[in-house]
Amino acid sequence: xxxxxxxxxxxxxxxxxxxxxxxxCDDYVILRSMQKALPExxxxxxxxxxxxxxxxxxxxxxxxxxxxxxxxxxxAPAIASGVKLANPDLSVWVITGDGDSMAIGGNHFIHVLRxxxxxxxxxFNNEIYGLTKGQFSPTSLVGQKxxxxxxxxTQPPFSAGELAIGAQARFFARISGNTPKEMTQVFVDAEKxxxxxxxxxxxxxxxxxxGAFTKFTDKAVREDRQLFVEHGKPMVFGKEKDKGLxxxxxxxxxxxxxxxxxxxxxxxxxxxxxxxxTLHQMLVRSEYPMVTGIIRSFDDVTLEEREDALTxxxxxxxxxxxxxxxxxxxxxxxxx
Amino acid sequence: MIPxxxxxxxxxxxxxxxxxxxxSGDGMQLTGTQFSDTSAMxxxxxxxxxxxxAEIRAPQGSLYGVxxxxxxxxxxxISTPGxxxxxxxxxxxxxxxxxxxxxxxxxxxxxxxxxxxxxxxxKALYESNPLEDGSLENYRVIEVAMTSLxxxxxxxxxxxxxxxITRSKNMFSLGMxxxxxxxxxxxxIEFFNKKFKNKPQIIExxxxxxxxxxxxxxxxxxxxxxxxxxxxxxxxxxxxxxxxNTATAWxxxxxxxxxxxxxxxxxxxxxxxTDILHELVKHKHFGVKAFQAEDxxxxxxxxxxxxxxxxxxxxxxxxxxLALKGEALGLxxxxxxxxxxxxxxxxxxxxxxxxxxxxxxxxQAMYGRNGESPVIVIAASTPANCFDFAYMASKxxxxxxxxxxxxxxxxxxxxxxxxxxxxxxxxxxxxxxxxKEAKENWHPYDRNQDTLARGWAIPGSEGLEHRVxxxxxxxxxxxxxxxxxxxxxxxxxxxxxxxxxxxYIPDVEVEFAQEGDxxxxxxxxxxxxxxxxxxxxxxxxxxxxxxxxxxxxxxxPKNTEEVLKKFxxxxxxxxxxxxxxxxxxxxxxxxxxxxxxxxxGLPFANNExxxxxxxxxx
Numbered sequence: 037x038x039x040x041x042x043x044x045x046x047x048x049x050x051x052x053x054x055x056x057x058x059x060x061c062d063d064y065v066i067l068r069s070m071q072k073a074l075p076e077x078x079x080x081x082x083x084x085x086x087x088x089x090x091x092x093x094x095x096x097x098x099x100x101x102x103x104x105x106x107x108x109x110x111x112a113p114a115i116a117s118g119v120k121l122a123n124p125d126l127s128v129w130v131i132t133g134d135g136d137s138m139a140i141g142g143n144h145f146i147h148v149l150r151x152x153x154x155x156x157x158x159x160f161n162n163e164i165y166g167l168t169k170g171q172f173s174p175t176s177l178v179g180q181k182x183x184x185x186x187x188x189x190t191q192p193p194f195s196a197g198e199l200a201i202g203a204q205a206r207f208f209a210r211i212s213g214n215t216p217k218e219m220t221q222v223f224v225d226a227e228k229x230x231x232x233x234x235x236x237x238x239x240x241x242x243x244x245x246x247g248a249f250t251k252f253t254d255k256a257v258r259e260d261r262q263l264f265v266e267h268g269k270p271m272v273f274g275k276e277k278d279k280g281l282x283x284x285x286x287x288x289x290x291x292x293x294x295x296x297x298x299x300x301x302x303x304x305x306x307x308x309x310x311x312x313x314t315l316h317q318m319l320v321r322s323e324y325p326m327v328t329g330i331i332r333s334f335d336d337v338t339l340e341e342r343e344d345a346l347t348x349x350x351x352x353x354x355x356x357x358x359x360x361x362x363x364x365x366x367x368x369x370x371x372x
Numbered sequence: 373m374i375p376x377x378x379x380x381x382x383x384x385x386x387x388x389x390x391x392x393x394x395x396s397g398d399g400m401q402l403t404g405t406q407f408s409d410t411s412a413m414x415x416x417x418x419x420x421x422x423x424x425x426a427e428i429r430a431p432q433g434s435l436y437g438v439x440x441x442x443x444x445x446x447x448x449x450i451s452t453p454g455x456x457x458x459x460x461x462x463x464x465x466x467x468x469x470x471x472x473x474x475x476x477x478x479x480x481x482x483x484x485x486x487x488x489x490x491x492x493x494x495k496a497l498y499e500s501n502p503l504e505d506g507s508l509e510n511y512r513v514i515e516v517a518m519t520s521l522x523x524x525x526x527x528x529x530x531x532x533x534x535x536x537i538t539r540s541k542n543m544f545s546l547g548m549x550x551x552x553x554x555x556x557x558x559x560x561i562e563f564f565n566k567k568f569k570n571k572p573q574i575i576e577x578x579x580x581x582x583x584x585x586x587x588x589x590x591x592x593x594x595x596x597x598x599x600x601x602x603x604x605x606x607x608x609x610x611x612x613x614x615x616x617n618t619a620t621a622w623x624x625x626x627x628x629x630x631x632x633x634x635x636x637x638x639x640x641x642x643x644x645x646t647d648i649l650h651e652l653v654k655h656k657h658f659g660v661k662a663f664q665a666e667d668x669x670x671x672x673x674x675x676x677x678x679x680x681x682x683x684x685x686x687x688x689x690x691x692x693x694l695a696l697k698g699e700a701l702g703l704x705x706x707x708x709x710x711x712x713x714x715x716x717x718x719x720x721x722x723x724x725x726x727x728x729x730x731x732x733x734x735x736q737a738m739y740g741r742n743g744e745s746p747v748i749v750i751a752a753s754t755p756a757n758c759f760d761f762a763y764m765a766s767k768x769x770x771x772x773x774x775x776x777x778x779x780x781x782x783x784x785x786x787x788x789x790x791x792x793x794x795x796x797x798x799x800x801x802x803x804x805x806x807x808k809e810a811k812e813n814w815h816p817y818d819r820n821q822d823t824l825a826r827g828w829a830i831p832g833s834e835g836l837e838h839r840v841x842x843x844x845x846x847x848x849x850x851x852x853x854x855x856x857x858x859x860x861x862x863x864x865x866x867x868x869x870x871x872x873x874x875x876y877i878p879d880v881e882v883e884f885a886q887e888g889d890x891x892x893x894x895x896x897x898x899x900x901x902x903x904x905x906x907x908x909x910x911x912x913x914x915x916x917x918x919x920x921x922x923x924x925x926x927x928x929p930k931n932t933e934e935v936l937k938k939f940x941x942x943x944x945x946x947x948x949x950x951x952x953x954x955x956x957x958x959x960x961x962x963x964x965x966x967x968x969x970x971x972x973g974l975p976f977a978n979n980e981x982x983x984x985x986x987x988x989x990x
Contacts, residue, residue, distance in 0.1 A: 051839070053851060053852075080834075081834075081837065082831070082832055082833055082834040082835070082836070082837060083831065083832055085680075085681075085831045087677070090842075097839050097841070098839050098841070098851075098852065100839075101837055102837050103680075103831040103837050103838065103839075104838075104839040104840070104841075105677075105680060105707070105839065105840050105841055106839065106840070106841030106842060106843060107673070107676075107703060107841065107842060108673075108699055108700060108703050108842055111669060111670070111673040111700065114638075114665065114666075114669065114670035114673040114674045114677070115673045115674065115676055115677035115680070116677060117663070117665075117670075117674050117677060118636065118638060118663070118673065118674035118675055118676060118677025118678040118679075118680075118681070118685070119677040119678065119680055119681045119831070120677075120681075121636065121661050121663060121674070121677075121678060122634070122636055122661065122677065122678035122680075122681035122682060122683040122685075123681045123682065123831065123832060125832065126681065126831050126832065143666050143667055143670070144666065144669075144670055144673075147665075147666040147670070343661070346656060347656045347659070350656040350657050351656065351657045354657035356655075356657050356658070357657070358629065358796070359622070359625045359626050359629050359658065359796050360795050360796055360797075362622070362625070362655070362658075363612075363622065363793045363794070363795070364610065364793060366612070367409060367413070367612060367613070368610050368611065368612045368793065369412065369413050369415075369610070369611055369612070370608075370609070370610050370611070371415065371606045371607065371608050371609060371610075371611060372608055
């Protein structure tokens, strides 16, 4: 029988290392949310592994009192895949940023999503390179002035969710960096989801890209600009809970309840578990409202399950149990 | 033309070299493999080497579409597939044109005369038919209408299309060669029965054509006297013919079983290393986790992840792939995890000559990373000992907790030879550095005082939670440290750890003269060529020549300098522009190292070695 999981508090997951992010950085919120989420997950501390690449976000594992590796730029998803394939019982987390995952590590990022191993990816998206001090990233906006685009960025951005769902992500959540309670819950849900979970955090960089998300995330406007979706619930938002999404032709539209005969019944109901990602892609692309919460959570077979089933089958059919059986099989001959 | 009938007695030969050549669709690899396997079963020592075009299906009949397979069999020790051949079997004009230069003057070439059509001759850029214009007068030519004879043999087999009929003509040539060298076709017929279990027609067709060739050779007076090669005197034991890449894969299987760890391979297909992946994916029954990654970098990084999680982790590649893996290999060295990187060397630089052999990645293996990042470098030297060195690479990386680069090359990886099967029980013990429990005051960078290996604390172990990473680490706690003295201390500790491996590897052995005028030095895949050439020199009375071949390169064996001192001249032979010699020069001063280098994508030829040795020997 498995030993029962201890009762942990967030302090059990904090390492003795001094946290060295800039004051006011959303990274602190993510770190604390993760430390609070872990005791809720029902996993043993020694089974938790954080793998990061390079960038501000990638210092994260040093601050967690779990197993961790601060690896090389862009490669965390591939390293994490190796960890998970070697020991499927571990709870494996990838910590990455927009440059780490979608520029230098773009290849590993799409392939890990395609394969659907049961691991979790937290993407700190601040739309800028922080550690190298302020160059545009693959999510920076066209026209954005940065150290490497003094006259304005000319490279159109990726949308993380759109790219991920295009790469067959089964689980995609977006969360704003200033909503720790929701973030903690999303982390717990991601761990419970069987398959690769991607959580994009709109993370404010107060030094090089301050206010990048303010128009969606500022407390004053949040309720009017953000739609927090929940599976099985109508897509309602607004301070007065009077706005919602309807489908008109092939487009989403914002409707106001009580206007033009619209009632709550007319609003779309969120189905995160739908295999068809069409509507999920529309939600990801929407800028008004900016959709947060778990947008997609489609249960599918994981890579480990496929591998396990195959291994069991091959083992059952095989005449080899030890390597000697193989070495001495087939065309062998004796010399006397 | 040399008369075809000479004496009728069966001649006993010590060794013979045969090359089968034809179009890439002609089945020459199968023909050659069958001949060498049958000969091995008969008790001969064998060495083989395939030679095929990089194009999968090059235009039929073209010069660059020629595929060949060379077999060297003998009743004496055979250490290479040989250079010039005693018998050439050419299934088309292009094969004849591109391989005739390798046939020893006065020796036999068998051709399928049906293939010498105007069209094929043009494709092979022949201005006139070599079978008619006298250009083959220095050879014995056996013209056989193999295509028509094959058709004739199969006219009663029902349900075969024209293509299958023509494709079995390679078996006609094999049947002839079996008769000529006194080999029974039985083994090959057994092979058909197994391989085409559910296709009785194919079994029947191939068997018929094989026998037809065999009887054709027997009855036809045109065939020169048959030869026989007696069984070789080999060490008693159970053998099998093994290809270098298969032996490498099996060495890792054995190491995983011996060490009690699961084997993880992260790999991306690349010529000529892919066969290791092909082999290991078959062995899920041993719990092998073979992961075909999205690129070379994911190949090594997934392995680093698996090593962190406690597997015996390896990655396989060739030159350009090693370049891509460089940064990650540095990480593995920095975080001091066990990892084996196999580099099956091919012709470089850049894409170079992917299907050809070379030894030009040695310095890349030694130094191809940023910063001070020494790793263990070892090299296999024969197809069969790829097994031993894959095993040894695993043992060293697990016992010393630093990555190992194992170098093989296209020549030994694709070549095959008899392997005296080694039971896992007989293999040396493999220890590991796994930390079993959290003792008080445990630190991730606590080291074994003899090897300097750090402990391997594996996720899932309670109380051993820790972080590793590419940033410099404090020498004890493993926390990030920018302290200047600590950095220097860690640099020298990691280097010293690799240096101390010297205490755990065997001395380099000297073959033939133990001291004297000339020491021939080699490393890696050139063992067979160098060994047989030095042996020949000794047989010819040059008793002052010794031969030292290196499998351990970083670190070098302890007795290296002592060996070098015993000879007046040292000749370092390499298939590159002089890489190992640089390593020797850095380590040992006061020697005048002479060099013999070749960078043609080809192994050393016996005659060029002999010529060089004679120019230096007394």
